[in-house]
Amino acid sequence: MSDNSISVNDWSEPEQDLVPLTRGEAVELIAEQTGRSREVAESMVRDYLDDTSTRLGYSVHRWGLDSGDVAEIRRDYEWIDYEAGENPADARARAAVNAAGWATTAAAVDREHSPGYTARADLQAAMWAERAEDGWSA
Incomplete structure (x- = not known):
């Protein structure tokens, strides 16, 4: 098999x-x-x-x-x-750039004073990072 x-x-x-x-x-x-x-x-x-x-x-x-x-x-x-x-490869490259940008934004936000925006930035970073993956890698 x-x-x-x-x-x-x-x-x-x-x-x-x-x-x-x-x-x-x-x-x-x-x-x-x-x-x-x-x-x-x-x-x-x-x-x-x-x-x-x-x-x-x-x-x-x-x-x-x-x-x-x-x-x-x-x-x-x-x-x-x-x-x-x-195409999908171009979109994944764009997603990687967006993920990095949102991750940078999330890291720079004062989490204590802006918890809502921090949560949004974290969510966006994770979403774009997931889109940047090809979906088939281990």
Whole structure:
């Protein structure tokens, strides 16, 4: 058995509320939910499938999608500025810069006198640091 093999006993049952979707339906749903163009929604789905294929070591482009995939696509790709030509790698680089900026801001804030702003700066630093990760590294 290879390192990336999963025993059938380790598979979890699919969630009952997941709705199966075609790729086109997923694109339309993302466009509707985000208010972005169909072309941008298609890019988000394509990048999700490309990244998942890279992670698994084989193409998943012919697999079906479900409402859980749509939620994951929105979480992981909605913040990328596709309209400005940004790709996921560029977005992660931008996120790293933002994370460093927020971390610097959080470190400089007087925590005793500005606890609300400090909490916001800490949250922003953590969020941008998470976005800067490629999502697949150990």
